[in-house]
Amino acid sequence: MSWQRQTPRCGRVSRSGETIYSCRDCVLDPTCVMCQDCFQYSIHSRHNFKKRVSNGGTACNCGEVDVWRSAPYCSQHAPTASDLGEPTRASRWEKEWHEVPLPRQPEASVTGGSVTMNEPICLIDKGRDGRMSVQQRALQILEQIQQPVVVVAVVGLYRTGKSYLMNRLAGRQSGFALGSTIESKTKGIWMWCVPHPFKDGHTLVLLDTEGLGDVEKGDDKHDTWIFCLAVLLSSTLVYNSLGIIDNIALEKLQFVTELTEHIRVKSSDHSRNTELMRVFPSFVWTVRDFTLELELNGKPISSDEYLENSLKLKSGSTPEVERHNKVRRSLKEFFAVRRCFVMDRPASAAKMKRMEQLTDADLEPSFVQQAQQFCSYIHQQAQVKTMRGGRGLTGRMLASLAETYVEAIRSGKVPCLESAVEALAKIQNGRAVAEALEFYWAKMTRKVQFPTETQEALSCVHTSAEKQAISIFIKASFNDQDYKHQQQLKASIEEKYGALCKRNVKESRKVCWSVIRRVFASLEHGLSNGSYMRPGGYRKFRSALDQGAQLYRSAKRKGVMSEEVLTEYLEEKHVVGQSIRAADQNLTDAQKKMEEENIRRQEAEQQQRLLQQRTRMQEQALRDLEESNQENIRQLNRKMEEERRRNQEELQRVLSAKLQEQKELLERGFDRRAEDLEEEIEKLKRDKREAEKPKPEPSCWSEVKAGLKQAGKAVGKKVASWFGW
Secondary structure, three states: OOHHHHOOOOOOEOOOOOEEEEEOOOEOOOOOOEEHHHHHOOHHHHOOEEEEEOOOOOEOOOOOHHHEOOOOOOOOOOOOHHHHOOHHHHHHHHHHHHHOOOOOOOOEEEEOOEEEEOOOEEEEEEOOOOOEEEOHHHHHHHHOOOOEEEEEEEEEEOOOOHHHHHHHHOOOOOOOOOOOOOOOOOOOEEEEEEEOOOOOOOEEEEEEEOOEOOOOOOOHHHHHHHHHHHHHHOOEEEEEEEOOOOHHHHHOOHHHHHHHHHOEOOOOOOOHHHHHHHHOOEEEEEEEOOOOOOEEOOEEOOHHHHHHHHOOOOOOOOHHHHHHHHHHHHHHHHOOOEEEEEOOOOOOHHHHOOHHHOOHHHOOHHHHHHHHHHHHHHHHHOOOOEEOOOEEOEHHHHHHHHHHHHHHHHOOOOOEHHHHHHHHHHHHHHHHHHHHHHHHHHHHHHHOOOOOOOHHHHHHHHHHHHHHHHHHHHHHOOOOHHHHHHHHHHHHHHHHHHHHHHHHHHHHHHHHHHHHHHHOHHHHHHHHHOHHHOOOHHHHHHHHHHHHHHHHHHOOOOOOOHHHHHHHHHHHHHHHHHHHHHHOOOOOHHHHHHHHHHHHHHHHHHHHHHHHHHHHHHHHHHHHHHHHHHHHHHHHHHHHHHHHHHHHHHHHHHHHHHHHHHHHHHHOOOHHHHHHHHHHHHHHHHHHHHHHOOOOOOHHHHHHHHHHHHOHHHHHHHHHHHOOO
16 A cells, blocks of 8 residues: 555535635645644644635545645644654654644633733734735634724834833733834734723724834835735824924835825726725824924914924925925825824833833823823724725624735735725625524524424514524625625525424424324224224214313413314314214214214314414414514614714715815915815715715615515415425
8 A cells, every 4th residue: 555545634525614724835736725623733823824715615635645745734634653654754744743732722802702812912924935924813813803893003113112002002001012122022013902991892903013114124115015004904093203293204104105006996986095095094193202392383283283284285396395295295195084192201211121110100290191192082083994885894804804915915916905895795794694594593493492382482582593693694794795695694594494494393293193192092992992883982982082182282382283283183083983973873863963063063163273373373474574574674774874874974084184185285375286186075075965865775675575565475385385284
């Protein structure tokens, strides 16, 4: 037997929606993947890897040594040296396998879809190949956050105190690494997730970035991508610098002028800069160790006014003027909301070498007050991270967004905002359907005890489970075009509910027939021994039949088919009763005729009871279908209204910024630029008016509701099939 054939393999075939992994460092065949179980128990979790959602039918290649450069096994499928028959090769790989740790839980606690991390961890860093990669541990934490996220990122030159600000925002003395030497401490982008201190049901995600301009690194391109990722991932961007805002400070913010070269938007009615402004974060400039008086022309000014005055454009078209205006213009054109906070030096040079150990009492009171004002603004004003149109993001969506952007950078492409939205929708919506359906089925199978006494009892659990399942989908879905995935969920829940109704019928039938056998046991015994075929036997037969029916109706927990099964049994005994009545010599013809009339009356009453039970069941099922539509519409409308509100705020924010920019351009003599802005402003006003109009009920749901009313027979036929009619 060959060496390859002796070794264990996984070969597990993934289902649609499952996560599969590929290690860029170790595969020979780019189509080679591992299932989630094998990946977690492999050394590849430490490498530069890629994860994706399977469409189903992909086999795990763990153990197929011919498609791996190294480490072809997880620790669960690792062969022994005797299995391999090649001691030298086995010993090298076994060393790797023994180094593979068991999957470790991220150092964070999860409560109600919110995550509290004990300390920051790396989100994005360079992989073994020198290219950016998203770290698995950080993704695992973000995946658990099902709440909306407020994302605050800090950027700036290295050794300017960025990490200290992030620690204060987290409400902690330490966390993000601080340093007292010339060496840059933070590498890549680090993440810290904490419950939002002011917004219930939200998570605050803090991103501390690698210091820009590190002379030891000497990689301007890497700095540019760090800056771009901070802009793309955050809802509020904090730029931290030392000293004052002057030409030198602004020149160090050159990365903002390169954003259009490194972030792509598809063509639309609006200018490229307007489209970027719609999705870019708020901009907050923190000026540390500030030494000037906030005065202008002898009058006190605010720190915001200080920033706006520093961003004023110069008139003219010389190269010097263009250099002066370039960064200033970019900040105005890309960031609709701009704020500034100035802070005094926190302490003496000697004290600042041990900043992590200092309490507020050890710091300058003015600095403590200024830092508190900054934190208060961020906590109260920083908004939920959204994509264009006011579509809010959860933690798991942020994780997918980070992967999408980093993958574009790794492949040498420019991150595209629209492509990111499409990728996010593709990943999130299918997953949202699967999770909502899984929740519905789990709750139904856990809560329902078959058979239910009535259809209403089953319906009650179904309605509650469906409502929660829709809520899970609504929160997890993103940009569900034409509500295709929501309709898919609705149809799937309807199918599951139909299956549960069928099971309820089946279980009810079992119980009912068990009760039938018990309460009619004496009657069946009399029939088997012929005791009813004697004179006077018919009255005894009818007495036993009536007594059995009475005992049957008094029995509990028979379920929804109680009258159905009793009717079937009584119909079986009708022919038998006719034979017994005809043979009973004690009955006169008149008495026999009277008995026949009594039987017809009782059968009519039984048919009426059966019809009433069927009608109640069918009407309840139809009400359930109608309530399903209404609940889908209610929850969808709430989400649409929230997105409409955010879209309005987004448009108002951009419109206000453009109007202010136009005003300043006119004041500074830039008449042509101001005139060029007029068309853009009018388009924004038009969009704002359109966004203020209430959105009509989605046509697809109106059609569904109309279909229920118009296609009554078809719907009734489907419901009838649930009950076996």
